[in-house]
Amino acid sequence: MSKADNSPAHDPQFRTHAGLADHGPVTSLQPETTQEPNPERSKAAKVMTEAAGLLRGPLRVFPLLLKLGSDKLRLSFQARHLYAYASTLVPTETALRSTIGWIHAARRPDGGIAAYYSLLTGYSESYPEVTGYIVPTLYDFARFATDQSSRAIAEQATRWLVSLQMPSGAFPGGLHGDNARPSVFNTGQILFGLVRGFAETGDANLLNHAAAAGDWLDKVQGQDGAWAGVNAYRGSPHTYYSMVSWALAQLARGAKDDRYSRTAERNLDWILAHFQPSGWIDGINLREHPTYLHFIAYAIQGVLECGVLLQRDDAVRAASRSAWVLLRKFESHKHLLGAYEPDFSRGLRFTCLTGNAQMSCVWLRLFDVTKDLRYLNAGLKMNELVKRLLPRHGRRGVMGGVAGSFPAWGAYQPLRYISWGCKFLADALMLEERLVHEFEAASCGS
Amino acid sequence: MRIVVLCSSPYGETGCAVAARMAQSGYVPAGAVTLPAGDRGTLLRKLGQWGVRGSLRYAWSKLAPGPADQGGVRNPHLETALKHAGKALRNLHEVARAYGFPVFTCAGQNSPAAIAQVRQWSPDLLIFTGGDILRKELLAVPRYGVLNSHLALLPEIRGMSSPEWSLLYDVPLGVTIHYMDAGIDTGPILLRRKFPHAADCNSLNDLRNRMIAFGMELLAETVAALDKGTISPLAQADHGKDTQFFVMHERLKAEAARRLERTRQTSLAGKANA
Numbered sequence: 001m002s003k004a005d006n007s008p009a010h011d012p013q014f015r016t017h018a019g020l021a022d023h024g025p026v027t028s029l030q031p032e033t034t035q036e037p038n039p040e041r042s043k044a045a046k047v048m049t050e051a052a053g054l055l056r057g058p059l060r061v062f063p064l065l066l067k068l069g070s071d072k073l074r075l076s077f078q079a080r081h082l083y084a085y086a087s088t089l090v091p092t093e094t095a096l097r098s099t100i101g102w103i104h105a106a107r108r109p110d111g112g113i114a115a116y117y118s119l120l121t122g123y124s125e126s127y128p129e130v131t132g133y134i135v136p137t138l139y140d141f142a143r144f145a146t147d148q149s150s151r152a153i154a155e156q157a158t159r160w161l162v163s164l165q166m167p168s169g170a171f172p173g174g175l176h177g178d179n180a181r182p183s184v185f186n187t188g189q190i191l192f193g194l195v196r197g198f199a200e201t202g203d204a205n206l207l208n209h210a211a212a213a214g215d216w217l218d219k220v221q222g223q224d225g226a227w228a229g230v231n232a233y234r235g236s237p238h239t240y241y242s243m244v245s246w247a248l249a250q251l252a253r254g255a256k257d258d259r260y261s262r263t264a265e266r267n268l269d270w271i272l273a274h275f276q277p278s279g280w281i282d283g284i285n286l287r288e289h290p291t292y293l294h295f296i297a298y299a300i301q302g303v304l305e306c307g308v309l310l311q312r313d314d315a316v317r318a319a320s321r322s323a324w325v326l327l328r329k330f331e332s333h334k335h336l337l338g339a340y341e342p343d344f345s346r347g348l349r350f351t352c353l354t355g356n357a358q359m360s361c362v363w364l365r366l367f368d369v370t371k372d373l374r375y376l377n378a379g380l381k382m383n384e385l386v387k388r389l390l391p392r393h394g395r396r397g398v399m400g401g402v403a404g405s406f407p408a409w410g411a412y413q414p415l416r417y418i419s420w421g422c423k424f425l426a427d428a429l430m431l432e433e434r435l436v437h438e439f440e441a442a443s444c445g446s
Numbered sequence: 447m448r449i450v451v452l453c454s455s456p457y458g459e460t461g462c463a464v465a466a467r468m469a470q471s472g473y474v475p476a477g478a479v480t481l482p483a484g485d486r487g488t489l490l491r492k493l494g495q496w497g498v499r500g501s502l503r504y505a506w507s508k509l510a511p512g513p514a515d516q517g518g519v520r521n522p523h524l525e526t527a528l529k530h531a532g533k534a535l536r537n538l539h540e541v542a543r544a545y546g547f548p549v550f551t552c553a554g555q556n557s558p559a560a561i562a563q564v565r566q567w568s569p570d571l572l573i574f575t576g577g578d579i580l581r582k583e584l585l586a587v588p589r590y591g592v593l594n595s596h597l598a599l600l601p602e603i604r605g606m607s608s609p610e611w612s613l614l615y616d617v618p619l620g621v622t623i624h625y626m627d628a629g630i631d632t633g634p635i636l637l638r639r640k641f642p643h644a645a646d647c648n649s650l651n652d653l654r655n656r657m658i659a660f661g662m663e664l665l666a667e668t669v670a671a672l673d674k675g676t677i678s679p680l681a682q683a684d685h686g687k688d689t690q691f692f693v694m695h696e697r698l699k700a701e702a703a704r705r706l707e708r709t710r711q712t713s714l715a716g717k718a719n720a
Contacts, residue, residue, distance in 0.1 A: 077493065082606065087696045324688075331692040373614055373698065380695040436697055443701055 050415075053121030063398055064119040064415070067391075071407035080334035085384035095387040096429040098400030099422045100141050100150065103134060105396050106419050107153060111160035112176055116416040117397030119408070126176040128164055129183075130420045131157050132190030137423045139200050140430050151200075158197040161190055162209050169212030170220075170231070184220065184227040187213050188244025195247070195254045207255060214251045217244060218263045225266035239271045239283040240295045242302025249309040261310060268306050268315055271299070275318045278343040279325035290339035290348055292412050293355025296322075301362050308369060316369060323362050327378045330359070335385070338405060338412055350410030353402050357386050357424035364431040376435060383432055386425055447673040449473050450569040450588070452555055453480040454576030456538040461575040463524040464662050466535060468573070469545035470527065471666045473673075476567040477548045479560050480538055481577055523659035556581045564588075571672065573665060574626060582628060590672060591625035591633070591679075595661030597654070599638055600624060601684035604631035607694035609653055610702040619644050619653070621661040623668045625679055630690050634679030637668050645713030650703050 054060055106114040112126025113134050138154035141147055165171055166182055171190045173183030194210035197203065222228055226237035227244070245264035252260035274282040281299045284291050300319050307315025325344060330336050336356060337347035360382040367375035389406055391398050402421030404413020449468055453461030458480075465475050493501050519525045519534050528535050530544045542549045552560040555578045564572070564587050572592040574580065585592055598608030599620040605611075612619050619641040627633035641660055647653040671677035694702070 082693050085695070086693050328690075373611075374691060377692060377695050377698055380697055381693075384695070440701060443704065 050118070050120045053118065057122055060119060060122065063395055066394075067119060067398075067403075067408050067415075071409075075407055082334075084334045085381035085388075088384060090384075090387040090390070090392075092383065092387070092429050092432055095383075095390055096141070096426055096433075097145070098390060098392070099402065099426045099429070100138075100145075100147075100400075102397075102400035102402075102417070102422050103138070103419060103426070104149065104153060106422075107157075108176075110176065111156040113157060113419050115175060115420075116404070116413065116418045117401060119398075119415040123397060124175060126160070127419070128161060128171055128176060129173070129186040129189045130423065132161055132171075132186075132193035134419065134423045135161075135193030136196040137426050137430075139196055141426060144430050144433070154193075154197070155201065158193055158206065161193055162206070165209055165212065169214075169216035171213065182216070182231050184217060184231045184244060185233065185238075185241055187217060188241065188247045191217075191244075191247035191251055195250045198254055210251055211255055211257070214248055214255070214260045214263070217248060218259065221263055221266065225268075225270035227267070234285075234287055236285045236287070237270075237283065238285050239274045239281050240298040240302065241267065242271050242299050242306060244302070245271070246302045246305045246309070249306050253309065264306055265310055265312070268303065268310070268312065271303060272315060272318055275303075275322065276343065279322040280340075280343045281322060282342070290411065291341070292339045293336055293352040294358065294412065296326075296340060297355045297358035297362060300326075301358055301365075304362060304365060304369075308365075319362070320366055320370065323359070323366055323375075326359055327363060327375070330378060330382065338410055348411055350412070351406040352404075352410070352412045353386055353389060353406055354404070354412075354418065354421040354424055356382055357402065357421060357428045360386070360428035361424060361431060364428065364435055367435060368431075373439075376439065379428065380432060380436075383425075383428055386428075390425075447473055447571060447669060448476045448567065448569045449571045449573055449669065450564055450567050451475050451478040452572055452574045452577055452580075452592075453478060453538055455483050456480050456549070456551070457483055457536075458538075458576055459519065459521050459524055459528070460658055460662070462535060462538050462541045463521075463527040463659075464573055464575050464665060465538065465547075466530070466541050466545065467527040467662050467666050468669065469541075469547075471670065473669055474545050475547045476569055477550060477563070478538055478542060479550050479552060479555060479564060481555065482551055482553065521655040521658060523655050524662070527659075527662065554578055556584055560584070561587065571669065573669075580626060585626060585628070593636070593665060593668065594624055594626050594631070594633075595658075595665050596622045596624060596631050597657045597661060598622065599640070600631055600635055601682040601687075601689055603691055604689050605691040607691060607699075609657055610650060610694045610699055611691040613702040613705045614698065619657070621657060621664055623661070623664050624682075632682060632684075634681050636672070636677055636679050637664055639664060644706065645710050647706060648710065650699065650706060653706060 103113060106117065106123065108114055108126040110126050112128060113131045115124040115127035115130055117123050135154045135157055138150040142151040142154070168182060170182030171187040172180035173186045174180040191210055191213050194206050194213065198206040198210060220227060220231050222237070227241055228237040229235055232238065245267040248260045248264035252258060252264065276282060281296065284295050284299060286295060300322050303315050304319035307319060326336060329344065335351060336359065338350040338352035338355065340347040360379045363375040363382065364379035367373065367379065386402065390400055390402065393399060398417060401417030402425050404416045404418050404421065405411060408415055451461060451465040451468065461480065465478050468475055519528050525534070535541045535544055538549055550560065550563045554560065561584050564584065569587070570589045572588045574592050574594045580592060596608065598612050599617060600622040602617045603611050603615070609619060620639055621641060622635055623637040624631065624635045625633040641657055643656050644653065647656060668677065
C-alpha cells in the first residue's frame with residue numbers, strides 16, 4: 001500500500017476534490033519536523049491513487065454509481081420536519097446485527113480491523129487505533145447477543161494489537177504497515193481494547209501491556225496536562241484527546257493505580273479550561289481542516305466519561321452544556337451539521353454520520369447520568385436517522401456499513417464506509433436497548 | 447372584542463372548531479387566516495414521512511368525514527362546536543359561511559400579505575390554532591396579543607408532545623392559555639387549569655382530543671374574561687430552567703400510554719371499591 005493511502009482513519013483528511021476524495025494522509029502522527037509535501041501535488045497524487053483503485057477493480061463502479069444515485073435521490077426528496085425521526089422504520093436489533101456484521105467482515109488476515117471500505121479502492125489495511133476501540137464494542141455485542149464469534153474476534157484483535165506495541169510502551173499511528181511513529185491518540189484508543197481485554201479474560205499480560213502504554217502516556221504528557229510535540233497530531237495539543245484521558249481513567253480503575261487517574265485528571269483540567277460559555281470547545285485544533293462533528297463529539301464524550309469515572313461533576317456539567325447545545329440544534333433543525341465553526345455559529349452542510357452516532361452515545365449516557373428523558377429522546381431519534389441510512393443490501397464492505405458522510409460525497413471520509421462509524425453506531429444502539437429496557441422496567445416497578 | 451383565528455389548514459378541525467366556538471359565544475371572528483391545504487412542501491414532507499401509502503391514508507383522513515356516529519367529526523369532543531343547523535361543518539370555509547366571516551389563505555402566516563390582511567381587520571386578539579412559528583411583526587399587530595392554548599401546565603412543560611411529557615414526568619395534565627411571544631411557550635399566562643378527565647381516556651389520541659376540546663373551552667372563557675377585564679396576564683416564573691420539550695419518539699410514547707392506562711385502571715378500581 002502506498003504511503004498516500006495510509007491515512008489514519010480518525011484524522012480529518014478528507015475533502016472533496018473535483019468530485020473525488022482528497023484522501024490525504026495528513027498524518028497526524030507525522031512530526032512537524034518532517035518536510036511537508038507540496039499540498040497541490042499530494043492532492044493530485046491522492047486523487048490519482050483513488051481513481052486507480054477503480055481501474056484495479058472495475059466492478060466497483062456499480063456500487064459506486066448506486067450509492068451516488070441513491071444519495072442524490074434521497075437528498076432531492078428529503079424534507080425534514082417535526083416528526084422526522086419519531087418512529088422506528090428499521091428495528092434496532094436488525095440494524096445492530098448488520099452493523100456488527102460489517103465489522104466482522106472488515107477483519108483482515110492479521111486479526112486487525114480495516115479502517116474503511118472505499119467505493120473506489122476497496123478495503124484498507126488493518127487500522128490499529130480503530131481496532132483498539134472496537135474491541136470493547138465486540139465484547140459488548142458478545143454479551144448482548146450471546147455471540148461467541150464476536151468474542152473470538154475481539155480476542156484475536158487484542159493479540160494482534162499487543163504484537164504492535166513499541167518498546168517504549170507506545171503504539172504506532174497510521175495504518176498497519178505504515179512507517180509509523182508513536183502516537184498519543186492512537187495509544188489511548190488502543191488502551192480501551194487492552195483494558196477491556198484484561199477485564200474480560202483476566203489475562204495479566206494484557207494489563208502489563210496496558211500499563212506500559214499508560215506509563216508512556218504519563219511520561220510524554222506536558223506539564224500543563226496536554227500532549228503536544230512529536231507524538232501529537234501536527235505537534236499541537238488537542239482537546240479531543242479527552243478520549244485518551246478516558247482510557248487512562250479506565251486503566252486506573254482496572255489496574256487499581258491512581259497514577260493514571262492523576263495523568264487523566266491533569267489533561268481533563270487542561271481541556272475544561274477550553275470550554276466556552278456557548279458550549280463550544282476550543283483547542284480541537286485540526287489546523288487547515290474544518291472542525292468535524294466527529295472531533296467535537298470526541299471531546300465531549302471523553303470529558304463526560306472521564307468526569308463520570310473520576311467523579312468530577314464539573315466535567316460532567318461542562319460536557320452536558322455542550323451536548324445540550326447540540327441537542328437543541330438537532331431537535332430544531334432535525335439534523336446536525338457535519339462540521340462547525342467556533343461557537344457553533346455555522347458550519348458545513350453535510351452529515352457526518354459517525355459524529356451523529358457519537359452524539360447519540362453522549363446523549364444516551366447523559367440520560368443514564370442525569371435521568372433527563374430529553375437526552376434519551378434525542379438519542380433515540382438520532383439512532384433512527386443513522387439507521388435509515390444503513391445499506392440493507394449490497395456487497396461485502398457496503399451492507400450494514402456506516403458511510404463517512406451523507407451524502408457520500410460530503411467532506412468527511414467521502415465514498416467510504418468506515419469501521420469507527422459502525423463502532424459508534426453499534427455502541428449507540430446497544431445503549432439504546434439497555435436504557436429503554438431499564439427505563440421501562442423502572443416504570444413498571446414504580 | 448375583535449378576534450382573528452390563525453389556522454394551519456382549512457381542514458384542520460381544531461381551527462374550525464375554535465372559530466365556530468368563538469362565534470357561538472358571541473365573538474364572531476373578524477376573519478381567519480389559513481395556510482393552504484396541499485402545498486408542494488407539505489406534500490413532499492408527508493411523502494418523506496409516511497411514504498405513498500401512508501400519505502394517501504393521511505389525505506383521506508383529512509378529506510373524508512369522520513365516523514357517522516360522531517356526526518362526521520374526527521375528534522368527537524369537538525362535535526358540539528362543529529355542529530351547525532343539524533350538520534357538521536367540515537372545513538374553515540363552511541364555518542366562515544355559517545357564521546359570516548372572511549377567510550384569507552396565504553403561503554405563510556408571517557408573509558407580508560398575511561400581516562397586511564390581519565392589520566386590515568385591526569383585531570384586539572389573535573387566536574393561534576396551528577401553523578408557523580410567529581414572528582414579532584405579526585405578534586405586534588393585535589391590541590392585546592396572540593392567544594395560544596398549550597396542552598400542558600406552563601412553565602413546567604413547554605414545547606411539543608406536551609401531554610405525553612406530562613405523563614412521563616408525573617406533572618399533572620392540564621391546559622394553559624397564554625399570550626405568545628418570541629420564545630416557545632414562554633409568554634405571559636392568562637389561565638392555567640388541570641385537566642380533570644384523564645381517567646376517562648383510553649388512549650393518548652383520546653387524551654389529546656379531549657384536551658383540545660378542553661383547551662377550546664378555556665379559550666372561550668379567556669376571551670370573555672378579557673372582554674370583561676376580569677383577567678390579566680402573569681409572567682411565567684421558570685427560575686431560568688430550560689423546560690422545553692421536543693417531539694417524542696414512539697418508544698417513549700408507548701411508556702406514556704402505559705402510564706395513562708394505569709391512571710385509568712386505578713380510577714376504575716377506585717370507582718369499583720366505592
